Amino acid sequence: MHTLFWSCVGLCCAAFLMSAAGGCATGGQRGATKSWALAIHGGAGTLSKTAAPEMIAEYEGALRVALVRGVKVLEDGGSSLDACETVVQTLEEHPGFNAGVGAAFTADGTHELDACVMDGSNLACGAVAGVTTVKSPVGLARLVMTKTRHVLLAGAGAEEFATLQGVPRVPNSAFDTEKRRKMLEEWRAEQNAKTSAAAPARALHTYGTVGCVALDQHGNLAAATSTGGLTGKRWGRIGDAPIVGAGTYANNATCAVSCTGTGEQFIRHVIAKTVSDRMELAGESLDAATRHVVFQTLNPDDGGLIAVSRSGEIAMPFNSEGMFRGCANSSGRFEVAIWDKVSKGRGLGVTK
Numbered sequence: 001m002h003t004l005f006w007s008c009v010g011l012c013c014a015a016f017l018m019s020a021a022g023g024c025a026t027g028g029q030r031g032a033t034k035s036w037a038l039a040i041h042g043g044a045g046t047l048s049k050t051a052a053p054e055m056i057a058e059y060e061g062a063l064r065v066a067l068v069r070g071v072k073v074l075e076d077g078g079s080s081l082d083a084c085e086t087v088v089q090t091l092e093e094h095p096g097f098n099a100g101v102g103a104a105f106t107a108d109g110t111h112e113l114d115a116c117v118m119d120g121s122n123l124a125c126g127a128v129a130g131v132t133t134v135k136s137p138v139g140l141a142r143l144v145m146t147k148t149r150h151v152l153l154a155g156a157g158a159e160e161f162a163t164l165q166g167v168p169r170v171p172n173s174a175f176d177t178e179k180r181r182k183m184l185e186e187w188r189a190e191q192n193a194k195t196s197a198a199a200p201a202r203a204l205h206t207y208g209t210v211g212c213v214a215l216d217q218h219g220n221l222a223a224a225t226s227t228g229g230l231t232g233k234r235w236g237r238i239g240d241a242p243i244v245g246a247g248t249y250a251n252n253a254t255c256a257v258s259c260t261g262t263g264e265q266f267i268r269h270v271i272a273k274t275v276s277d278r279m280e281l282a283g284e285s286l287d288a289a290t291r292h293v294v295f296q297t298l299n300p301d302d303g304g305l306i307a308v309s310r311s312g313e314i315a316m317p318f319n320s321e322g323m324f325r326g327c328a329n330s331s332g333r334f335e336v337a338i339w340d341k342v343s344k345g346r347g348l349g350v351t352k
């Protein structure tokens with residue numbers, strides 16, 4: 001049902017855009033607007049390369065839908081913050097990604113969601129951690145930023161704030177999906193195998209997460225991240241996504257960053273802020289700074305990140321097998337990818 005809905009949305013969206021743009025986007029055909037750039041991710045948890053083409057198309061279509069919505073905000077002269085919130089909310093609603101509907105299960109079989117937004121123009125930021133009934137954690141994170149003097153609200157307090165703000169609520173089970181339940185069962189089996197010495201064939205890639213970074217026509221950068229965290233997490237565990245500077249960061253002086261992967265590693269190395277610091281203090285390019293943290297600071301298979309610089313460069317490095325991602329800019333770039341091969345243009349091509 002969900003899958004069918006999203007496939008239809010993807011098809012309609014792509015068809016509309018192709019007719020509006022006369023086919024796949026090409027550089028320089030939109031007139032002289034101020035530049036903007038956008039990158040999105042749907043997590044570093046991988047889909048098998050041998051997955052059914054329909055499944056690959058479903059994910060690529062979902063990324064395209066989110067990208068299209070973000071592009072529209074930026075093309076219309078909207079703010080990078082609005083673009084980020086729009087994209088992340090779109091992905092929170094898609095059951096295939098580990099955020100909102102489709103969030104990972106905790107060890108207890110429930111969902112605890114984390115999210116963050118940051119405005120690079122003034123370093124304003126807001127985050128929530130361990131929320132259980134908030135339909136859009138990223139939306140609540142933005143309200144923390146705009147309506148409180150605090151940065152991070154967690155657990156019961158964040159839920160109370162959600163009630164005061166009147167944001168849409170859902171039962172915790174509304175975030176359930178069969179895919180994530182199966183992952184919880186696999187995780188439990190792995191735990192049992194460990195204690196019975198029958199080691200599993202390979203480690204489970206139990207992460208996911210969604211994020212967006214953007215540069216708007218006004219020169220402002222923003223970042224947003226939302227996640228269900230790690231499958232089997234315990235004891236109120238909070239990941240990197242809502243930790244400003246770890247999983248999410250934006251600063252007009254440098255760049256905007258959103259991370260995905262083993263949160264503990266991104267917290268330990270303060271990855272998002274380190275990218276910014278390397279640019280600001282060491283004069284590195286966005287590409288060099290992001291490659292350094294992903295390939296030299298982090299361990300193989302820890303995950304990846306998306307980043308946009310103040311001048312509109314885009315970087316999306318990852319050290320996991322794949323990372324759901326996409327990007328677009330005012331020069332006509334528009335692409336989505338899961339593994340190495342990139343699917344360009346706004347059409348419905350499937351990446352192999």
Ligand code: ASP
Nearest residue numbers: 207208209239260261263
């Ligand atoms: N980084 C997230 C966390 O550790 C998980 C993910 O990116 O999938 O909570």
